[in-house]
Amino acid sequence: MAESALARLAGTAASAHRERARYVDAAGYRTTVEIRYWTDPAEYSAWLADNDFWTAGPASEQAGFFLEVVQPSVRRFETLFSNDRPEGIAVAGAGLSGEIREHGYWGGARDRMPLAQTDPLAPSGTVAARRDGDRVTVVPNSNVCLIRSGEEWTETDGDERRMYLEDVEPALRAGMDFLRDEGLAIGCYANRYARVLAEDGSETDKSFGLSWWRSLEHLETWAESHPTHVAIFRAALKYLAAMGPAARLRLYHEVTVAEPFWTRFEYLGCHSRTGLLRAVS
Ligand code: HEM
Numbered sequence: 001m002a003e004s005a006l007a008r009l010a011g012t013a014a015s016a017h018r019e020r021a022r023y024v025d026a027a028g029y030r031t032t033v034e035i036r037y038w039t040d041p042a043e044y045s046a047w048l049a050d051n052d053f054w055t056a057g058p059a060s061e062q063a064g065f066f067l068e069v070v071q072p073s074v075r076r077f078e079t080l081f082s083n084d085r086p087e088g089i090a091v092a093g094a095g096l097s098g099e100i101r102e103h104g105y106w107g108g109a110r111d112r113m114p115l116a117q118t119d120p121l122a123p124s125g126t127v128a129a130r131r132d133g134d135r136v137t138v139v140p141n142s143n144v145c146l147i148r149s150g151e152e153w154t155e156t157d158g159d160e161r162r163m164y165l166e167d168v169e170p171a172l173r174a175g176m177d178f179l180r181d182e183g184l185a186i187g188c189y190a191n192r193y194a195r196v197l198a199e200d201g202s203e204t205d206k207s208f209g210l211s212w213w214r215s216l217e218h219l220e221t222w223a224e225s226h227p228t229h230v231a232i233f234r235a236a237l238k239y240l241a242a243m244g245p246a247a248r249l250r251l252y253h254e255v256t257v258a259e260p261f262w263t264r265f266e267y268l269g270c271h272s273r274t275g276l277l278r279a280v281s
Contacts, residue, residue, distance in 0.1 A: 002032070002062065005054060005063075008053070014043055014047075015047060016091065017037040017092055018037075019196055019197075020034050020196070020201075021033050022195055025180075025273070026274075026278070027274075031192075055266055056133075057135050059268050064269040064271065065270070066267045068275055069263060070256055071262040075113075078113045078254070080108075081252045085250055087150055087152075109255050113216075116257075121145075121215065124143070127139070127141055128281065135266060135267070136267045136277060137265065139260050140265070141214060141260070142259060143216070143258070144214065144257070145212070145213040145215055145218070147254070148254050149209045149253035150196075150251070150252050151208065151250070151251055153165070153206075153249055154205040155250075160246075171228075172193075173193065174231065175209075175228035178228045179191035186221070187213055187215065187219075187221075188214075189213065190211060193207065194207060194208055194210060195207050
């Protein structure tokens with residue numbers, strides 16, 4: 001069932017960028033996600049019309065399905081790269097800017113987001129759910145925050161590869177596991193630490209953390225002060241200091257602060273710790 005649904009998705013309409021990734025979720029289920037980016041809302045709507053075949057149910061006994069969509073304006077979005085290889089929505093862009101000043105200090109993500117210059121982007125309300133047969137629709141609080149933070153180690157070898165895999169990656173994994181299993185208490189609704197897949201389904205040397213937060217401030221607080229991100233940050237600094245400008249690890253992230261009207265969350269036959277279901281009040 002899950003495989004045939006994925007095969008069907010693969011055959012469908014255009015998007016600016018498309019990737020597949022795999023992770024094990026909070027309840028131990030192997031999960032495959034297809035991530036798509038569009039720059040044209042009409043193309044997204046056309047895609048959805050072809051691909052909501054599963055949303056009406058009934059749920060399958062073999063697998064759960066979910067759809068999580070956010071349509072941010074540019075003012076509610078920022079993306080940052082340590083290098084010149086576009087990822088995520090930047091694949092659809094004409095190019096990257098040169099180096100910017102707003103990085104290398106805590107608070108940089110907020111300074112890069114246009115609307116945050118005049119709006120604190122504070123959250124209000126709660127995460128609510130509505131059940132319709134087997135399908136649950138979730139509406140988040142206002143200013144819910146999404147981060148996708150990615151790593152690529154394809155071009156590393158020798159000592160550099162060893163340092164990434166033995167020093168940096170275990171710290172990253174510990175942080176990702178913490179957010180997945182215990183993040184709710186600090187405002188992280190859900191976290192997925194996923195491996196990007198090649199067209200043939202094999203694992204690439206690319207991964208990312210994708211997490212939903214009650215607010216940008218909750219995410220910033222974790223990044224700046226929680227021992228798990230501090231450990232990632234320290235391992236990375238040690239690695240970068242050892243490698244210098246020759247470092248071939250590539251990092252990027254994209255952050256969105258969304259209004260509920262511009263989101264869509266649907267879960268069919270999923271357990272209660274899937275995505276935003278975990279945060280339902
Ligand atoms: C190997 C993986 C990672 C490394 C090496 C890393 C390292 C860093 C570094 C060096 C910064 C400061 C960046 C700057 O402003 O120039 C930073 C910021 C940040 N990181 Fe990570 N990080 C990693 C993974 C993650 C993940 C998976 C998340 C979340 C899911 C995350 C969330 C953040 C956030 C939100 C900031 C910005 C905080 C702010 O602007 O105040 N990081 N990280």
